[in-house]
Every structure is written in structure tokens, then in C-alpha cells.
Amino acid sequence: MTNPNDLENFQFKKNDTVSLRQFVYKEIREAIIKGHLEPGARLREVEISKQMNVSRGPIREAIRILEQEGLVISHPYRETVVVDLSEEEVIHLLVPTRRNFELFAAQKAVSVLTDDDFAYLDNIILNMQEASNQDDLDRLSDLDLKFHERIVERCVSPAMFRIWNSISGKLHARFLIQGYSHSSLQTVVEEHREMLQLIRSGDNERIEQHLQKHIK
Amino acid sequence: MTNPNDLENFQFKKNDTVSLRQFVYKEIREAIIKGHLEPGARLREVEISKQMNVSRGPIREAIRILEQEGLVISHPYRETVVVDLSEEEVIHLLVPTRRNFELFAAQKAVSVLTDDDFAYLDNIILNMQEASNQDDLDRLSDLDLKFHERIVERCVSPAMFRIWNSISGKLHARFLIQGYSHSSLQTVVEEHREMLQLIRSGDNERIEQHLQKHIK
């Protein structure tokens, strides 16, 4: 396939290095969402600074993002801790809002997504099946997030994506702690497979019906 | 009323000084929401730094908050500009989400709000009436925001309030530019008066009905 003399087709890797605050933000966010930092856990700037070998500047900026995102709360001159959400608010505010965003995105999807996007989503389904077979809940819920993330990110403006992202992050953190209520992992895979099928067909009516039960 | 010898009742003013980032954040946010900074306007850290006489640290933190809030967008190493939202997203995502949040809050209000809160809200209605009489649209829409802000802030957790705040900020900025579609300023006042009445009565059924048409 790759010919050493064929320099025409050679490509250097894209520089994937982002800013340090981006790195710090993602790192802390993942720790919270995946449950490694539980509600109430304290974030100390100097401690994180030493662990990541980064000055406090970028760390403070990352904390401001996380705070606005609603994953941590800062008490001026005192401390910043990981938040704890009330069940009621999760059910009445976060869940329906997320549903509405994903419905909106899914209905635009057929005219927005490219072949690459669909290939990516197909691949996620494949990996979901694998994760389900291996009873790997962590991986499955990770793929779940990535599936919807891709659709929303492509069908909605950056500002709106930020809102969806903050909501789904909080939900993910919440349900990981509570444990999935799904009857089986296989059901999760099936539901996503159907969803992707409906998006491809562009049948907005049935997309709405499907999302209605999917969320529950 | 105030007796110079009556030192018992003397109170110093609360130290209202917040952190600089808070100050900078509010300042920029207001400029955007009130339309003094239009979509596409560029934010230069050094420029703001000089104008406010504050170092770039707090300004950068404020920008991170505004970015996560969705009012500005930063392109790494390039620039940060005030965002522009699509009409479609405003209608399908922001408006229903805000409505849902305010419905949730209003339904809890009767058992949460104190006499002080109700006094505050009554006072806002009075001021609204004044603003309406004087055809002062700016002041009216400011009071409108403050009215709902108070209710939501008291009936919902800080993390949820942040979401509502980010949404209502974007809507405010949007509609200020487009101009109010209300038939008259007096209608706005009436609707809020009725709303407050319904909240006092705790009639959740009618609150829902009222909010339904209020938003439109």
C-alpha cells in the first residue's frame, strides 16, 4: 500500500496539541463525569498544578469553564468542590432539555451528516455491540455519549452544542453513580441501531416517537 | 427615622466588592446583552485590560465564563468575538428550554419564596408600570429579566440557575436587537402581574397555561 518512494501521498500528522487550559479542562471534566471525583470532592489549584505540571493560570481558567458548565462550584477565597444535583432537577430540567436538543439535532441530521459521519456512527454501533457482549458498561456508556455527541455537534451551532454538552455531562455523571436502569446492555445497542436507521430514513415523525421512549 | 445617637441600629454597608473577574464578567455580559457589543464584535484582552485598569488574568477568566455561557466564541491564538445565534435555534431550543425552567421554578415558588421575595416582586411590578407609562422599553425589559431571575434563582439549584441565566441572557440579547413583538408595553406589565398572582395562589395548573401564552 505505502510505497517509500511515493512522497506525493505522504502526510504529516496534524498537530493535535491544544492549549493547556483545554487539556486541564478535559482532564478534570473526565474525572468528574467518570466518577473518579465524587460530588463534594475539593479541587485545590496548587495540588492540580503540581500533578499536571502546569501553572495555576490555565487551571483557574479551566475551573471557570467547569463552574459555568455546572460541574463544580467555587466559593470565593475558600474552595471549589464538585457539585451534587437534586434528583428532581435532573428529571424535570436536564432530561427533557437534553431530549429536546437531541430531537432537534436528529431531525436535521439527514440533511447535515456526511458519509464520514455515518461511517463513524456505524462504527460506534459495532463497538457498542462488542462492549455489550463483554458486559463492559463503562465502555458502552462512553460510546453512548460519543454517539449523541457527534450528531448534536454537527447539527447545531457551537453555542448550542456547549449547552447540550454541559447537560449531558451532568447526566452522565449522575447515572454512572446511580447505575444504569436499562433492562440489558443489549437493549441499549438495539435502540441506537434503530435510531441511526431512522435518522438515515429522515422520518422525523418516528424519530420523535423513538426518542420519547429511548430517554425513559 | 434615623437618629444619629441610635448606634444600635447602625449598619455598615455590606462589602459588595466581588472579585475582579466577577466585575469584568458582569461588565462585558451586560454590554453584550444590552446590545452595546453587537454580534461579531471583537474582544481584545489588552484593550479591555487598559479600559478597566485590571490585569489580563481576571479578564481571561471572565472570557472563559462568557465562552462557556455561549455569549462569545474564542479561536485559539486568534481572537474572541461576540456570537450570533440562528433564529431557528432560538425558537426551537432556547425558548422552550427557558419556558420549561420557568415553569418548574414557578410551580415550586409558592412554597419557597419569602415575604421579602414577594415584596421585591411587587416592587418590580410597580416599576414596570412606571416604565410602561413612560414608554421606557430598556427599563421594562430590564425589569422583566429581574422578575424571572429572582424566581428562578430562589427555586432552583445554583447549577441549574447558571443554565437558565445563560439561556435568558442570549434570548435577551437577541430580542433587544429584533425589537419586542408585544402589542404594547402595558400588556407586558399585565402579564407579569397575573403571573405573580397565580404564583401566590399556587395554582400549578393555571401557571402552566399562563406561561404557555406568555412566552409567545
Add this chain to the structure above:
DNA sequence: CATTTGTAGATTGTCAACAATCTATTTTGA
């Protein structure tokens, strides 16, 4: 002349030192 390469200035990103504030503990004074 068109394209690439190399600057200069502007702007954002990062850092380390210093200042302000809070908490917990100790000291003081009655």
C-alpha cells in the same frame, strides 16, 4: 508575474511572584 519564504507587529497563552482572604489555633483579658 505568481508563488513561496521570511519578517514585524499584534494578540493570545503561560508562568512565577506577590497580595488578599479564609480557617483553625493560640493568646489575651475580664
Add this chain to the structure above:
DNA sequence: TCAAAATAGATTGTTGACAATCTACAAATG
């Protein structure tokens, strides 16, 4: 002894200097 005041240590807030990156324009190259 007990409450108020002072103090020390920890932590967050702010600053100014320096580094990295981008844009636009000038210079070089063919």
C-alpha cells in the same frame, strides 16, 4: 473559665513579564 482578639498556615485572587502563535505584508525565488 470563657469569649474576643491576634496570629500562622493554607488557599485563592491578581499582577507583570515572557513565550508561542497568528496575520499581514515585504522580500526572495523561479
